[in-house]
Amino acid sequence: MKQEIPYKIYLDETELPKYWYNLRAFMKNKPAPLLNPVTKQPMTEDELSEVFCRELVKQELDDTTPYIPIPDEIRDFYKMYRPAPLVRAYCLEKALDTPAHIYYKFEGNNTSGSHKLNSAIAQAYYAKQQGLKGVTTETGAGQWGTALSMACSYFGLDCKVYMVKVSYEQKPFRREVMRTYGANVTPSPSTTTAVGRKILEEFPGTGGSLGCAISEAVEAATNMEGYRYVLGSVLNQVLLHQSVIGVETKTALDKYGVTPDIIIGCAGGGSNLGGLISPFMGEKLQGKANYRIIAVEPASCPTLTRGKYAYDYCDTGKVCPLSKMYTLGSGFIPSASHAGGLRYHGMTSTLSQLYDDGLMEATSVKQTEVFEAAEYFARVEGILPAPESSHAIRVAIDEALKCKESGEKKTIVFGLTGTGYFDMYAYEKFHDGKMTDYLPTDEELEKSFAKLPKMD
Numbered sequence: 001m002k003q004e005i006p007y008k009i010y011l012d013e014t015e016l017p018k019y020w021y022n023l024r025a026f027m028k029n030k031p032a033p034l035l036n037p038v039t040k041q042p043m044t045e046d047e048l049s050e051v052f053c054r055e056l057v058k059q060e061l062d063d064t065t066p067y068i069p070i071p072d073e074i075r076d077f078y079k080m081y082r083p084a085p086l087v088r089a090y091c092l093e094k095a096l097d098t099p100a101h102i103y104y105k106f107e108g109n110n111t112s113g114s115h116k117l118n119s120a121i122a123q124a125y126y127a128k129q130q131g132l133k134g135v136t137t138e139t140g141a142g143q144w145g146t147a148l149s150m151a152c153s154y155f156g157l158d159c160k161v162y163m164v165k166v167s168y169e170q171k172p173f174r175r176e177v178m179r180t181y182g183a184n185v186t187p188s189p190s191t192t193t194a195v196g197r198k199i200l201e202e203f204p205g206t207g208g209s210l211g212c213a214i215s216e217a218v219e220a221a222t223n224m225e226g227y228r229y230v231l232g233s234v235l236n237q238v239l240l241h242q243s244v245i246g247v248e249t250k251t252a253l254d255k256y257g258v259t260p261d262i263i264i265g266c267a268g269g270g271s272n273l274g275g276l277i278s279p280f281m282g283e284k285l286q287g288k289a290n291y292r293i294i295a296v297e298p299a300s301c302p303t304l305t306r307g308k309y310a311y312d313y314c315d316t317g318k319v320c321p322l323s324k325m326y327t328l329g330s331g332f333i334p335s336a337s338h339a340g341g342l343r344y345h346g347m348t349s350t351l352s353q354l355y356d357d358g359l360m361e362a363t364s365v366k367q368t369e370v371f372e373a374a375e376y377f378a379r380v381e382g383i384l385p386a387p388e389s390s391h392a393i394r395v396a397i398d399e400a401l402k403c404k405e406s407g408e409k410k411t412i413v414f415g416l417t418g419t420g421y422f423d424m425y426a427y428e429k430f431h432d433g434k435m436t437d438y439l440p441t442d443e444e445l446e447k448s449f450a451k452l453p454k455m456d
């Protein structure tokens with residue numbers, strides 16, 4: 001059994017973590033390895049290093065070191081906006097008239113507006129260390145692209161962002177924030193890459209998807225000297241960086257002698273949830289505590305609740321390694337009416353394994369219910385939440401209402417991953433009563449599952 005590091009040496013006087021918490025080190029059933037899409041053999045460090053930064057590849061493959069020191073340069077940047085506040089939602093508790101105690105960890109207190117900056121700054125740091133000129137990436141709603149632009153400008157790196165075309169057009173202000181930080185933003189699919197041209201030929205007029213933008217960003221990185229590709233979710237290294245969320249949360253709760261009963265987070269690719277639960281799940285895996293952990297996903301993109309646990313492509317163009325994960329199929333694109341984010345077809349392999357082992361739960365919620373919760377929360381707690389984060393708010397409220405029914409005084413902690421200032425079109429749709437709920441049919445999902453790669 002691994003020993004927990006006492007918090008004294010885990011944190012410094014600013015209560016900023018000194019180590020990332022590598023949850024995989026505590027897992028008996030490790031997440032399945034990434035496979036080469038051609039040979040179907042585990043990806044080696046050298047193969048991965050052609051696409052990703054070397055040190056990040058090491059972190060990606062390390063499932064044994066429990067605590068990984070955070071370099072001082074990264075901690076200096078974290079100090080600008082961390083520790084992030086852990087807030088007792090007194091107003092929400094009162095409004096709901098619940099005996100439950102509700103806490104949220106707020107990650108929206110930085111200019112990029114979300115938790116994504118925690119990994120962006122780490123990834124930019126390692127790219128700089130390696131002497132690279134720049135990095136490429138994709139962005140959907142724009143939070144990751146914004147965070148990475150900030151991180152790259154801090155370290156003087158070039159940043160090329162492929163932004164899903166519908167978002168590029170619907171969120172001009174996101175785009176301009178990225179350009180303010182010096183990033184180069186291209187709507188995807190584009191004619192600047194072979195894979196983009198191929199997708200455009202096959203689907204003329206398409207608004208693009210995350211999977212497609214990933215393929216373009218990977219191609220661009222591998223074709224340019226001194227560039228690597230970076231990804232804002234899904235990968236183990238991203239969960240590792242996001243563990244600062246969980247370590248800070250646990251430290252603060254421990255300090256006040258509070259033990260949570262339920263921990264809730266929204267799940268797109270799984271990075272914020274994986275980060276938030278890391279030290280708690282670590283205890284659970286060691287039999288030291290038992291927490292209920294709930295992943296919340298959109299009913300229109302129900303990866304854990306209706307997906308298959310299988311090896312799949314991480315991107316539409318099938319250029320990335322294969323990952324064993326809960327997936328809806330790499331060709332799955334949520335309905336155009338879906339405005340709540342969390343659109344990725346897969347789920348990080350770490351959470352997929354934990355879910356498959358029955359160590360956490362998952363639930364899906366409809367977007368109209370999500371926006372109801374978002375508005376309610378904004379009115380009582382003041383913060384304007386991101387639609388993604390509001391999935392967690394929805395379930396936190398539902399659990400608090402169950403406590404009201406049963407009279408149980410449970411402690412609920414949820415991750416409030418970001419702010420919703422750039423999501424006002426979605427809020428507008430909701431306020432105008434134009435938001436609809438579309439759930440994929442079983443036939444649609446079966447069609448998508450039929451295209452999963454054959455593994456024998």
Ligand SMILES: *Cc1c(COP(=O)(O)O)cnc(C)c1O
Nearest residue numbers: 143233268269270271272388418
């Ligand atoms: C990207 C994002 C998410 C979802 O990503 P995960 O990797 O699942 O954490 C959730 N909330 C916000 C605000 C985001 O920007």
